[in-house]
Amino acid sequence: MDIFTAIRERRSVREFEKKEIPDEAVRKLIDALLWAPSAGNLQSRKFYFVKDLPAKQKLAGAAFGQGFVASAPLVVVACADTEWVARKYGERGRELYCIVDAACSVMCLMLSAHGLGLGSVWVGAFNESEVAKVLGLPASLKPVALVPVGYPLMTPSPPKRVPTDEAIVFV
Ligand SMILES: Cc1cc2nc3c(=O)[nH]c(=O)nc-3n(C[C@H](O)[C@H](O)[C@H](O)COP(=O)(O)O)c2cc1C
Numbered sequence: 001m002d003i004f005t006a007i008r009e010r011r012s013v014r015e016f017e018k019k020e021i022p023d024e025a026v027r028k029l030i031d032a033l034l035w036a037p038s039a040g041n042l043q044s045r046k047f048y049f050v051k052d053l054p055a056k057q058k059l060a061g062a063a064f065g066q067g068f069v070a071s072a073p074l075v076v077v078a079c080a081d082t083e084w085v086a087r088k089y090g091e092r093g094r095e096l097y098c099i100v101d102a103a104c105s106v107m108c109l110m111l112s113a114h115g116l117g118l119g120s121v122w123v124g125a126f127n128e129s130e131v132a133k134v135l136g137l138p139a140s141l142k143p144v145a146l147v148p149v150g151y152p153l154m155t156p157s158p159p160k161r162v163p164t165d166e167a168i169v170f171v
Contacts, residue, residue, distance in 0.1 A: 076106075
């Protein structure tokens, strides 16, 4: 699949088949996470691959009961490493760069998942301290996104985008 098709056709998937993701596909997802750009190439991010059902159920609870989180065979939790980046970039690193680093990885993950015939969705509505508790995160790791990944049971039709002239300013 070419990159433009992947960008246009990826959708947020919230219903998954009860089917495991093959190891080879998981390795490709890991590659996608790791090869994303990052500020100063510090890669101030860490990813938890959650397959354990009780842990996924707790994550769904932390995401205010978004039950589909637990229904995916894999939930990737992307975290920003706030302290590692701050050593070089101070407040800007802590408040912005590490979160953007994690976001870049998540976007690469989601596009790669789509290219592999998998579906995913960015889940950003969750209680941070509850997620941190479920995963036993150190204080330096801030969870940025929960990303359920699996084979799509249903792919929604594309939601509208704003008109180009509302979003883009040519100067
Ligand atoms: C920062 C962020 C937070 C989001 N949080 C949630 C969420 O908590 N639950 C959910 O179902 N979708 C969530 N989404 C997915 C959006 O609803 C979805 O991307 C948007 O409706 C556009 O649909 P599309 O991804 O199919 O193009 C989030 C997306 C982003 C980028």
